[in-house]
């Protein structure tokens with residue numbers, strides 16, 4: 215007698231309902247469950263990833279998607295329930311110039327955190343579907359593009375209090391500049407006061423990186439950024455401190471890799487901060503400058519956990535949150551939103567800078583839904 219070695223999947227294929235051939239591979243990473251697979255776009259340029267409840271916690275997850283050929287860009291068109299009914303169609307937001315997630319824009323590496331906030335419909339069924347589009351250089355949807363998907367999922371269902379880890383990484387010579395290191399560490403401490411009102415605790419750690427010349431995350435040096443973010447193997451946002459951001463305008467205080475940001479190592483899973491832009495030409499931090507630095511750091515962390523500016527400085531684009539009022543001019547927007555953490559610019563006069571620490575309830579809800587908040 216012999217036993218057949220027909221793969222179980224092939225046997226089960228004849229009885230579809232019995233097939234448990236899970237296309238996702240899994241491992242533990244950063245203390246969370248990490249699942250990954252590839253999927254290929256169909257003739258219309260779209261691919262729909264199915265996340266079954268038996269494999270995925272529906273509490274919160276962070277999806278990272280990219281084309282394996284490195285040539286196509288990827289965007290998330292919509293999230294659907296098990297019956298194919300859209301829970302959220304992101305292009306609808308753009309029709310009214312509102313931004314809910316950066317995942318709606320096509321990018322080489324795309325991140326979606328779900329649910330984005332408690333405004334999303336509850337998942338009742340056995341499956342969530344994410345519909346992705348692959349786009350070629352001419353911005354046409356592209357068939358037969360293989361996408362790599364990485365999903366980090368968290369079972370943390372406390373959406374009113376939590377902890378966010380922050381790695382301050384001093385790059386190049388700045389690590390030997392004690393005054394500078396002290397100023398950034400002090401800003402990290404003051405960060406706690408910004409997030410304290412929404413019961414978000416900041417867990418700060420510090421490290422160094424040998425190379426001091428880095429561009430904004432996602433704007434070059436992909437291998438360096440990937441290696442750097444790989445070097446900090448914890449569930450935290452990597453914040454790289456450089457003297458000057460390579461290739462960026464000298465008035466940029468800091469920049470985040472994406473909205474929301476990645477947690478697994480990648481070319482854009484982090485924040486960069488310019489010491490020079492924050493400290494001013496004397497390269498020394500005064501006490502008010504440390505306050506401003508703490509607010510800048512808080513603002514960039516806000517982007518990483520998924521917050522948009524409540525209004526852009528063009529005053530014709532907004533976030534999709536209901537409690538950040540829509541305004542259409544500089545004076546009105548400064549009045550209504552100028553003290554918000556996510557206001558797009560520091561508001562300073564000869565008397566100093568306006569404190570921008572306000573976080574609205576909807577912004578707080580979104581922060582606590584971020585997969586990296588535990």
Ligand SMILES: [Zn+2]
Pocket residue numbers: 513517523558
């Ligand atoms: Zn910003």
